[in-house]
Amino acid sequence: MKTRAGLFRAVGEPLELVELDLAEPGRDDVVVRMAAVGICGTDLHQVKGEWQRPTPMVLGHEGAGVVEHVGADVATVAVGDEVVLSWAPSCGHCPDCARGRPAACVPLHRAIGNGTLVDGTTGMSVGGETVYRGTATGAWAEHVVVTSKVALPTGGAVPLRDAALLGCAALTGVGAVLFAARAEPGGVALVVGAGGVGQFVVQGARLAGAEAIVVADPVEARRDQALRLGATHAVHPDDLKEAMKEIAPVGADYAFDAVGFPETSATALRFTRSGGTTVMVGLPPTGLRLDLDPAEFLRREKFLTGTMYGSEDPAVALPILLDHVAAGRLELDSLLGETFPLERIDDAVKASLELPAGRVLIEP
Structure with a gap:
């Protein structure tokens, strides 16, 4: 054919x-x-x-x-x-x-x-x-x-136009919070990057009951979108340090790198509290490597993990997301x-x- x-x-x-x-x-x-x-x-x-x-x-x-x-x-x-x-x-x-x-x-x-x-x-x-x-x-x-x-x-x-987003961005972003981080209610979530996947990470954090959701992105329109989707704070990456001092001085309970560059992963890890979890969501260009400080894991007991496609079988995760859409919880x-x-x-x-x-x- x-x-x-x-x-x-x-x-x-x-x-x-x-x-x-x-x-x-x-x-x-x-x-x-x-x-x-x-x-x-x-x-x-x-x-x-x-x-x-x-x-x-x-x-x-x-x-x-x-x-x-x-x-x-x-x-x-x-x-x-x-x-x-x-x-x-x-x-x-x-x-x-x-x-x-x-x-x-x-x-x-x-x-x-x-x-x-x-x-x-x-x-x-x-x-x-x-x-x-x-x-x-x-x-x-x-x-x-x-x-x-x-x-x-x-x-x-x-509608099929909406359903297209469920095929990757939604399963990846929401899954990063619910299935990879297994975020619990009441925590502080940091989302580095508010592109297509990052916007679903924001919604995942809202679904998980995060008390505060901080987004860092250089594009103003994306920051505005993140606020509409449930973020409590949205800042330019250059202003993240000062914002975190005020919002979560000890760091985020859960931090998500929705970009995928070593610099953004390092940012997410840096602003994760002791004992907190950093999740790498975005995919990097070929050949890039992370430069990690062992003290982040030894002295501060942080957890660093990755997620692929939301860390759940898509056939299992899709009905869960459809339920959230039907209930008006997922945009x-x-x-x-x-x-x-x-x-x-x-x-x-x-x-x-x-x-x-x-x-x-x-x-x-």
Whole structure:
């Protein structure tokens, strides 16, 4: 079958609209007609050349759409179902999947690095040339063919434009608080970075019952957005030291780096109280390293951990988030930014690189 997609060939080159050849779906595959796909920081790492993966590639993994075809062995979804894409389907065999953490699956991450699906294929080509998949998904397209484990049903509970955010930013940000940090009510939370994921970290801290939520971000519009979402304080990073002296002199109970650079991770760790927890949420460019002071862990007994996709099986976490949305506790629509048709994929990426307050969407 054929479909249109936005193709990334090289750093500095404009993304182009092409007609792809898709492999026919197998017995456990589904075809999803994409309705909305977000532009995630993961995609931008590739666009900026901060990650080296094979090209040409169809990026995009944070999306929602409607099932148009199901294979003979598929029992979890039916034609017409509205679904969110999960970029971390369980391989069903490795130790990480066995403990309920498919986002840590080694075969999956090997596939992501190689630009393929877990089985080593891509199922995409153009003019006979292999096309690779971003984050084992490749959703900047009108249609995707994926295993049924990727398509998580929403029951039509939220509009598809909103549901796209659930596919990555929401599961990652809210999960970082609820499942990675396991934050308890009444604490002080610090969020470094208020982009797409950081805004959901803020909401996660609110859901967890944080007494104070401090956000540090250099972009004023993002600070304003964070305050609307539940942050009690939002400051420029240059003003964070003075703000923390006043708000939480001993430091935050939980600090989250939603950016991913060594400097932002160090900031989050620095302002974590003795015995508190720092969670690294944002993904760094390839090759960067942290310079850590052992005293932070020995003398001050801090905990430093990372989270991948919210530290929970997406199939388990998604219904929890949908319940919060239904109860009005989790916002989606207000986090959406500018929307572009697939024909303007390059403009959409450029808009996202300008660090807008809302998530840039593509509507194929």
